[in-house]
Amino acid sequence: MEETRGAGAGKARLRRVKAEGEDKLATLNLTPGLKVYGERLIEVDAAEYRMWDPVRSKLAAALLKGLKNLPIHEGGKVLYLGASTGTTVSHVSDLLGESGVVFAVEVAPRVAREFLEQVASKRSNVIPIVEDARRPERYRSVFSKVDVVYCDIAQPDQTEIALLNCRRHLSAGGSLLLIIKARSIDVLKDPDRVFKEEGDKIEAAGFKINQLIRLDPFDKDHALISAVWTE
Amino acid sequence: MKGRLFLTEVGVMVLDKPMETIVAKRFPEGEALQLYKRIESGEMIPLLKTLLAEAVEKGFDSFQIYEESLLKAAADAGFQVSSLSDHEVERMQGRKTALMVQAGWVKDEEEAQKVIRDFALKHSSLKLREMAAKPDLQVIQSVQALDEFDRTLNNVEARVREWYGLHFPELDRILDSPESYVNLVAKFGRRDSITKEGLEKLDFPAEKIEKILSSAERSRGSDLRDEDLQRILDLAEEAVRMSGIRDRLNKHVEQTMSQIAPNVTAVAGATIGARLIAKAGGLDKLARRPASTIQVLGAEKALFRALRTGARPPKHGILFQHQAVHAAPRWQRGKIARSLAAKIAIAARIDFYRGTSESGLKENLDKRFEEIRQKYSEPPAPTAQPRFEREERRGGRGGERRWQGGRNKRRWGRQGEAQKGQGRGRR
Numbered sequence: 121m122e123e124t125r126g127a128g129a130g131k132a133r134l135r136r137v138k139a140e141g142e143d144k145l146a147t148l149n150l151t152p153g154l155k156v157y158g159e160r161l162i163e164v165d166a167a168e169y170r171m172w173d174p175v176r177s178k179l180a181a182a183l184l185k186g187l188k189n190l191p192i193h194e195g196g197k198v199l200y201l202g203a204s205t206g207t208t209v210s211h212v213s214d215l216l217g218e219s220g221v222v223f224a225v226e227v228a229p230r231v232a233r234e235f236l237e238q239v240a241s242k243r244s245n246v247i248p249i250v251e252d253a254r255r256p257e258r259y260r261s262v263f264s265k266v267d268v269v270y271c272d273i274a275q276p277d278q279t280e281i282a283l284l285n286c287r288r289h290l291s292a293g294g295s296l297l298l299i300i301k302a303r304s305i306d307v308l309k310d311p312d313r314v315f316k317e318e319g320d321k322i323e324a325a326g327f328k329i330n331q332l333i334r335l336d337p338f339d340k341d342h343a344l345i346s347a348v349w350t351e
Numbered sequence: 352m353k354g355r356l357f358l359t360e361v362g363v364m365v366l367d368k369p370m371e372t373i374v375a376k377r378f379p380e381g382e383a384l385q386l387y388k389r390i391e392s393g394e395m396i397p398l399l400k401t402l403l404a405e406a407v408e409k410g411f412d413s414f415q416i417y418e419e420s421l422l423k424a425a426a427d428a429g430f431q432v433s434s435l436s437d438h439e440v441e442r443m444q445g446r447k448t449a450l451m452v453q454a455g456w457v458k459d460e461e462e463a464q465k466v467i468r469d470f471a472l473k474h475s476s477l478k479l480r481e482m483a484a485k486p487d488l489q490v491i492q493s494v495q496a497l498d499e500f501d502r503t504l505n506n507v508e509a510r511v512r513e514w515y516g517l518h519f520p521e522l523d524r525i526l527d528s529p530e531s532y533v534n535l536v537a538k539f540g541r542r543d544s545i546t547k548e549g550l551e552k553l554d555f556p557a558e559k560i561e562k563i564l565s566s567a568e569r570s571r572g573s574d575l576r577d578e579d580l581q582r583i584l585d586l587a588e589e590a591v592r593m594s595g596i597r598d599r600l601n602k603h604v605e606q607t608m609s610q611i612a613p614n615v616t617a618v619a620g621a622t623i624g625a626r627l628i629a630k631a632g633g634l635d636k637l638a639r640r641p642a643s644t645i646q647v648l649g650a651e652k653a654l655f656r657a658l659r660t661g662a663r664p665p666k667h668g669i670l671f672q673h674q675a676v677h678a679a680p681r682w683q684r685g686k687i688a689r690s691l692a693a694k695i696a697i698a699a700r701i702d703f704y705r706g707t708s709e710s711g712l713k714e715n716l717d718k719r720f721e722e723i724r725q726k727y728s729e730p731p732a733p734t735a736q737p738r739f740e741r742e743e744r745r746g747g748r749g750g751e752r753r754w755q756g757g758r759n760k761r762r763w764g765r766q767g768e769a770q771k772g773q774g775r776g777r778r
């Protein structure tokens with residue numbers, strides 16, 4: 121059971137806690153006292169943690185389903201595509217801590233507004249970008265290469281979009297975390313086949329796939345691919 | 352030496368290839384977002400021109416620019432330009448925080464990062480405002496409805512006045528206000544049904560009541576058949592009802608304007624401001640227009656004619672409706688319209704880019720008006736009189752300006768009043 125240790129505070133930024141006999145996740149709250157989506161706040165070792173709900177956040181589901189070597193660390197830089205209202209981004213922001221930064225891209229005005237008000241404006245390590253992920257050359261705020269591109273935009277051509285973003289903004293040796301929703305790519309095809317085909321595209325672009333994790337029962341017909349850019 | 356133009360959240364800079372020599376211009380406090388967006392959309396703002404000119408002095412002889420529209424604008428302004436590759440921009444973007452420190456804009460990269468984030472928050476929320484259901488589109492509809500409604504109402508009121516005038520011709524002279532006129536007709540019907548108490552209820556001043564009653568008694572108008580009276584009453588009642596709708600529309604325009612464009616409202620008034628927004632096609636568009644365009648918005652016909660025939664260009668369009676312009680002597684109008692337009696341009700930018708209310712704009716403008724009135728209190732000497740020249744060129748054809756002025760005076764007269772917050776009909 122791995123934990124990301126906060127170098128500065130000496131506090132684990134990610135914790136597994138037992139509750140009601142189950143394994144649960146929690147992240148060290150960057151904004152103590154503030155909740156983002158109604159999650160429970162708990163205290164562990166004199167620090168406040170936010171429970172991380174795997175039903176609401178696919179990254180939490182992937183961790184509970186056995187994702188190893190989460191590439192999001194304290195002080196890191198993440199480009200997050202499809203921020204939506206910021207549920208997952210807020211936990212990524214907790215994991216990165218004050219010294220990290222997450223550039224969060226979202227194009228839909230309604231959710232982006234909520235994201236700005238509830239998450240981006242309250243967390244100093246979140247930089248919002250209201251832009252289409254198909255146009256990574258327009259993200260003016262991205263001031264450095266990132267260690268991780270996280271993509272969850274539920275578009276049929278999202279693998280291509282993710283790769284386009286990697287080429288522009290991912291540093292050599294950086295990681296890609298790609299959420300694949302089989303039904304948004306091809307409703308009729310067998311999900312496993314969709315996952316395999318998308319994985320092939322990623323490998324063809326020079327990535328090495330570390331893990332493919334199915335997210336059921338939390339999300340039906342979803343998977344997360346964790347890959348590293350080797351060229 | 353080739354320079355690369357780099358637009359950032361704090362200012363613009365020109366760099367050489369190794370990114371050592373830097374010529375930089377910081378955006379003035381509070382204007383970063385606005386100037387950034389204008390540059391991004393390809394506007395050669397003065398700050399940018401100055402920067403490029405300074406860079407030329409420092410030995411840069413041509414500029415590489417990424418933004419396509421800007422590339423063109425810079426070429427048009429006479430600079431040597433070529434386009435900058437994706438790859439090169441990426442290199443600069445990747446060193447942005449360090450470059451900001453190097454330019455002396457921030458003390459360290461941490462501060463640069465903070466500035467970038469603050470900017471991103473403002474930029475994003477502005478973008479959302481632009482994308483969301485735009486409130487200025489609402490104001491455009493309301494003010495256009497108001498103007499159309501006004502015209503219809505004017506017609507109905509004029510008809511009532513003329514028709515009822517067959518029966519009670521003397522009333523026309525006594526009551527100027529179209530609104531009181533139709534109110535009176537709707538309330539009493541025939542002139543011999545008019546009563547003192549009734550008039551008092553309608554809030555007429557005592558001497559008016561006196562006049563109305565005595566003229567009614569001695570009127571030389573003809574009798575009215577019942578069926579004619581009924582139709583006149585139909586119209587008068589309709590006019591009263593429409594008048595209520597019109598007032599509510601007017602109030603709506605005023606309220607919406609004070610929310611979405613408080614500064615334009617303070618400077619130009621709600622209705623005129625709304626008409627300018629409607630003419631420009633949105634607050635965003637108005638905010639991008641230079642003052643010289645705002646000055647003649649609504650006088651496009653005259654402007655195009657001037658371009659075609661070499662006649663004098665118009666001095667004002669919608670702005671003629673502003674009390675300070677149309678009440679001024681002819682020779683001051685152009686100057687007053689120009690300073691009004693300049694203030695409106697500033698106000699629109701603050702409204703759109705900052706969204707906060709700025710104090711002192713109106714006071715400043717009033718002071719400027721006063722200066723113009725004093726400085727140009729006398730009409731110019733005859734040789735300089737524009738009228739002479741215009742008539743000569745136009746061959747005495749009357750011309751757009753006279754026609755327009757005349758029409759506006761009548762048509763906008765009542766709106767001018769509403770503008771000053773008196774409401775229609777001098778109640």
Ligand SMILES: C[S@@+](CC[C@H](N)C(=O)[O-])C[C@H]1O[C@@H](n2cnc3c(N)ncnc32)[C@H](O)[C@@H]1O
Binds near residue numbers: 178206225275
């Ligand atoms: C499934 S939701 C993301 C949920 C989020 N990742 C979370 O876990 O909290 C997908 C989001 O991607 C956004 N999206 C879709 N296409 C996009 C595009 N081309 N550029 C940017 N965002 C996009 C949608 O508006 C939507 O908010």
